[in-house]
Amino acid sequence: MNENNFDLIITIVNKGHSSEVINAAKTARAEGGTVINGRGSGIHEVAKLFGFLMEPEKEIILTLVDANKTEQVLQAISDKVGINKPGKGIAFVIDVKRAVGISHYLNN
Template sequence: MLQETQDPKRHKLVFTVVKKGAASKVIAAARTAGAEGATTLPGLGTAPPGTYTFWGIDMGPEKEIVIIMARADVAHDVFTAIRRILKLHRPGSGISFTLDLLYLAGCVHMGRKTHKLPRKTTTSETMQPTDTYDLIVTIVNDGFSGDVIDASRQAGAEGGTIMHGRGSGIHETGKLFSLNIEPEKEIVFTLVPRTISERVLQTIIEKTQLNEPGKGIAFMIEVEDVAGIAHKLTEE
């Protein structure tokens, strides 16, 4: 049973995707703003055929994913510090958004939603309703991330970020949002407008056969603040 995290322990995740080598700058800015810790993961960018950018980032084979834990009362300051240090209003500089750990928007296992919690009714003061986004996280067996990307594009998404679950040690097992990630797994992060998020999620489930045991899992989280989608958003 899911329980709400009570306020002095309530935390958020600040999720940032940057070019390789920029993670240290993100972490330094976040710590100065009050963040408690950070984890950096390697990632790959993808984009629709014929384009050279993904989420406003110049396409290259290597990205860094920085996942920062911050108390709810300082999370916005951390996000603002990252946005400023990376100059996220400029195309190609990166992307950053916050995730509230209080609610899980959806979780899919073997083709059915096992947990569904109500959406929040409020949005950031700096965002319009049409600017709201959801994050779909899909964990599949090694080699199947391309199927997830293809399915999401078919449903209207523009791309995704792929993270390989293998650790540096042969027997190492990592964790993502308290889920065990065995060495031979791939995690696909897909940030999509809320207006199409359920359609994208359902297409991923159908096209990658997540309703069959052992194929993988997917879940969706509401995104609160977004910066760095240069063709979608403008700096306030």
């Protein structure tokens, strides 16, 4: 197991915007990301279309980065997606204690 210093940037955006997040992360020297589909359940997540209640679909992007790159990648995502504007999404960082299966990352 590896105990290097990694962070996990989790970004949640409306469906169709994950490519913007991944492209921004890559320009900031992240290697990519993993996209997971989801749906919102907050008080602001329900919309009406022709009288039917709809819960907007979300995309969750997981980006594992070296902790030295975290601020740069997070700022690039924020700038590209406009995450600080209402309704654009949310991004947060979790400290990763251990990671396995990333030998390609460690050999660079």
